[in-house]
Amino acid sequence: MSDILCVSQDEIIHQIKLSYQIPTIAESIITRKIMINAAQEAGIKVETEELQEAADSLRLMNQLESAEATWAWLQTHRLTLDDFEELVYYTVIYSKLTEHLFADKVEEFFVEHQSDYVQVVMYEVVFDDLDLAMELFYAIQEGEISFTEVAHKYSHDVEIRRCGGYKGILSRTNLKPEISTAVFAVTPPQLLKPIVTSKGVHLINVEEIVTPQLNQTLRLKIISNLASQWLKKQLEQMKFEVVISC
Known part of the structure; x- marks a missing residue:
């Protein structure tokens, strides 16, 4: 006892x-x-x-x-x-x-800070190799392979791989500044040229920019x-x- x-x-x-x-x-x-x-x-x-x-x-x-x-x-x-x-x-x-x-x-x-609440629907695969990321970027553009196939084959994250690279609906604060700047500057749908950060080389597909609505939440x-x-x-x-x- x-x-x-x-x-x-x-x-x-x-x-x-x-x-x-x-x-x-x-x-x-x-x-x-x-x-x-x-x-x-x-x-x-x-x-x-x-x-x-x-x-x-x-x-x-x-x-x-x-x-x-x-x-x-x-x-x-x-x-x-x-x-x-x-x-x-x-x-x-x-x-x-x-x-x-x-x-x-x-x-x-809300009116003064509306841009802070804009969100993005995006897909992402992070590489260690810039050359490989560039090669796949051009391959997707040429229709030789889909972004989903790239995610299934190259993503290190199991959950991201299963979701075809889907990252969800994200705000500016969820992203690194260099990625946020690039993502919110495009008109979707748009595949972004690989972006290099301290975490690796990011290949990103922007599906939609979500305009904020002043709802109860x-x-x-x-x-x-x-x-x-x-x-x-x-x-x-x-x-x-x-x-x-x-």
């Missing part, structure tokens, strides 16, 4: 120190304080129905489909029911506060980005000291 080892609260705090996590955790605490103060100043209230909806979403996100599963999850994370309710409350407050602060700024931000993403920028500025303007009492 194995021995039971107990971990004290002081030991947990000490481990957090040794893991260099104190500044990160302190910043999270200050961020929450900023959020709560701003919500109070704005007169934001949380309704019971909103709390219930957020609680249901949190349980769904964590696959807590029964009371037993929820209780086991709480025990695993050393949370009480009061802690759970507090977590739900902060979730609702953050959502309502960011909506209050930035909902009317979304369209203007993108709207929430923009609000989240604006909120992150706002919180960052609040933190930069504020000096705080971490005091851990024993």
